[in-house]
Amino acid sequence: MAKKKKREGKTTSKIFDDHDHGICFDDAIDQIENYFLKKNLQFTPLRRKVFEILIRDHKPLGAYEILEALGRDGFSSSPPIAYRVLDFLMEHGFVHKIQGLNAFIACSHPNHSHSPAFVICRKCEKVAEVDEKKSGISFASPNIDNFEVEKTTVEMTGVCTTCSRAATI
Amino acid sequence: MAKKKKREGKTTSKIFDDHDHGICFDDAIDQIENYFLKKNLQFTPLRRKVFEILIRDHKPLGAYEILEALGRDGFSSSPPIAYRVLDFLMEHGFVHKIQGLNAFIACSHPNHSHSPAFVICRKCEKVAEVDEKKSGISFASPNIDNFEVEKTTVEMTGVCTTCSRAATI
DNA sequence: CATAACATGTTATAACATAACACTATCAGT
DNA sequence: ACTGATAGTGTTATGTTATAACATGTTATG
Ligand SMILES: [Zn+2]
Ligand SMILES: [Zn+2]
Ligand SMILES: [Zn+2]
Ligand SMILES: [Zn+2]
Numbered sequence: 001m002a003k004k005k006k007r008e009g010k011t012t013s014k015i016f017d018d019h020d021h022g023i024c025f026d027d028a029i030d031q032i033e034n035y036f037l038k039k040n041l042q043f044t045p046l047r048r049k050v051f052e053i054l055i056r057d058h059k060p061l062g063a064y065e066i067l068e069a070l071g072r073d074g075f076s077s078s079p080p081i082a083y084r085v086l087d088f089l090m091e092h093g094f095v096h097k098i099q100g101l102n103a104f105i106a107c108s109h110p111n112h113s114h115s116p117a118f119v120i121c122r123k124c125e126k127v128a129e130v131d132e133k134k135s136g137i138s139f140a141s142p143n144i145d146n147f148e149v150e151k152t153t154v155e156m157t158g159v160c161t162t163c164s165r166a167a168t169i
Numbered sequence: 170m171a172k173k174k175k176r177e178g179k180t181t182s183k184i185f186d187d188h189d190h191g192i193c194f195d196d197a198i199d200q201i202e203n204y205f206l207k208k209n210l211q212f213t214p215l216r217r218k219v220f221e222i223l224i225r226d227h228k229p230l231g232a233y234e235i236l237e238a239l240g241r242d243g244f245s246s247s248p249p250i251a252y253r254v255l256d257f258l259m260e261h262g263f264v265h266k267i268q269g270l271n272a273f274i275a276c277s278h279p280n281h282s283h284s285p286a287f288v289i290c291r292k293c294e295k296v297a298e299v300d301e302k303k304s305g306i307s308f309a310s311p312n313i314d315n316f317e318v319e320k321t322t323v324e325m326t327g328v329c330t331t332c333s334r335a336a337t338i
Numbered sequence: 339c340a341t342a343a344c345a346t347g348t349t350a351t352a353a354c355a356t357a358a359c360a361c362t363a364t365c366a367g368t
Numbered sequence: 369a370c371t372g373a374t375a376g377t378g379t380t381a382t383g384t385t386a387t388a389a390c391a392t393g394t395t396a397t398g
Contacts, residue, residue, distance in 0.1 A: 042364085044376070063354070076378055083355065084377080099268035100322055102354060102385095119316050147288050148327045153269055155322040161315045211395085213345070232385070245347055252386065253346080271354095271385060 021058075028055050031110050032094050041092070046075055050085045051106060054095060060103035060127050098127055100155050105129070117154035123163035190227075197224050200279050201263050210261070215244055219254045220275060223264060229272035229296050267296055269324050274298070286323035292332035 032051060036043040053069045054061060061069075063082045071077035086104050089095035094107050096116050107116070108129040119128045159167075201220060205212040222238045223230060230238075232251045240246035255273050258264035263276050265285050276285070277298040288297045328336075 042376075046377070078379060079355065080357090080379085081377070088376095099324075119318075121316075122319070146330050147290075147325070148333060149288075149325040150291075150327040151325070153322060153324040153326070155268075156316070156318040157320045157322070158316055158318040164317060211345075213394095215346070247348060248386065249348085249388090250346070257345095 025055055028106065028110070035092065035094075035111070039092075046070075046081070047085055047088065049073060049075060050082070051089060051094060054104060055106040058106065058108070058127075060098045060101050060105040060125070062101075062103050066104070096129065098155065099153055100157060101125070101127075115152045115154070118156065119160075120155055120157045121160035121163055122157050123159055123167075126160060194224060197275065197279070204261065204263075204280065208261075215239075215250070216254055216257065218242060218244060219251070220258060220263060223273060224275035227275065227277075227296075229267045229270050229274040229294070231270075231272050235273070265298065267324065268322055269326060270294070270296075284321045284323070287325065288329075289324055289326045290329035290332055291326050292328055292336075295329060 029048075029052070033043055035041075049070060050066060053066055063079065063086065066082045066086070067077040067079065070081065075081065086095055086097075090097065090104075093113065094110055095104050096107055096118070097104055098118055098120065100120060105118075105127055109116070109131060114131070116129050117131075119130055121127075198217075198221070202212055204210075218239060219235060222235055232248065232255065235251045235255070236246040236248065239250065244250065255264055255266075259266065259273075262282065263279055264273050265276055265287070266273055267287055267289065269289060274287075274296055278285070278300060283300070285298050286300075288299055290296075
């Protein structure tokens with residue numbers, strides 16, 4: 001497995017930052033492969049392809065965009081294909097859904113359970129998955145008045161620095 | 170305007186609690202009327218009806234459910250009717266969208282700008298809009314690494330006490 | 339009353355998602 | 369290897385959510 005490049009002190013993640021994506025991509029594939037192996041799950045060509053499509057550009061993709069990509073790569077491209085694989089990958093935490101965009105994105109922090117939070121630029125539509133703890137979002141209190149929270153959706157929409165600089169020029 | 174019944178110390182809001190809904194309903198209509206008056210906006214019969222439909226049961230409703238209700242009340246029930254009015258009411262903060270349900274709900278805390286957070290029971294589909302400050306969610310830091318956050322989506326899905334008690338019987 | 343703006347109505351279609359069933363591959367136990 | 373069970377993929381059809389584009393009506397203003 002390739003060596004990790006840690007970036008301390010940053011709160012947004014690699015999506016808005018430069019990074020060595022070759023390493024990033026390989027690491028991600030490694031991680032998912034190992035996870036599937038350990039859990040005795042099948043990392044089939046279809047599942048691999050969907051994950052690759054998603055992590056390729058760290059971009060949120062709609063199910064139908066994924067289907068097109070699958071079609072181009074010789075897989076079936078009828079809707080259930082994508083939705084089933086996406087559901088599966090989401091169950092295991094390797095893909096998240098961005099509710100505000102009806103789109104799916106590869107997880108940036110796999111291998112440890114987490115409640116993801118997303119920062120979404122409404123101009124360039126780039127999305128960063130941020131770690132709650134680092135982000136200054138203290139999304140505390142999983143228990144609200146005895147309500148048992150099982151899942152959280154946290155999305156922050158706005159404008160990223162690149163886009164806001166571009167606008168003021 | 171009807172007198173307010175304040176409930177201190179509670180973290181979930183009226184949806185999961187008993188409350189005098191007659192007063193609640195009238196208050197809500199008063200507030201939206203006053204707001205529209207002050208801002209010189211038209212509180213048309215259609216807009217009023219949509220808001221009434223939503224606040225009637227504090228229940229999240231899909232756009233097409235709202236359309237049905239509109240149809241029953243003699244209004245047109247083609248999709249753009251609902252979506253336009255909902256967009257308008259959302260712009261002014263009287264309605265929120267629950268992304269996890271593709272549904273719309275009347276605001277529980279109008280008259281002051283806020284970033285709503287929602288507690289959603291996946292069994293009974295009741296939804297409570299909680300106040301960030303009271304809920305123990307401190308959803309702090311609107312600025313993440315210079316990203317200018319304009320809007321937040323916070324939804325917590327789980328099981329409410331009523332449903333979880335019912336399940337264990 | 340002209341006219342600009344806002345609001346509503348209508349038709350068509352786009353975009354997102356699932357149901358139901360058929361077929362194939364993989365794996366365990368015989 | 370045969371058998372049945374489970375999991376994965378393929379296919380068709382349909383359901384659900386949302387918007388585009390344009391027509392008509394309504395209201396405020398000069
Ligand atoms: Zn990368
Ligand atoms: Zn993640
Ligand atoms: Zn009420
Ligand atoms: Zn609200």
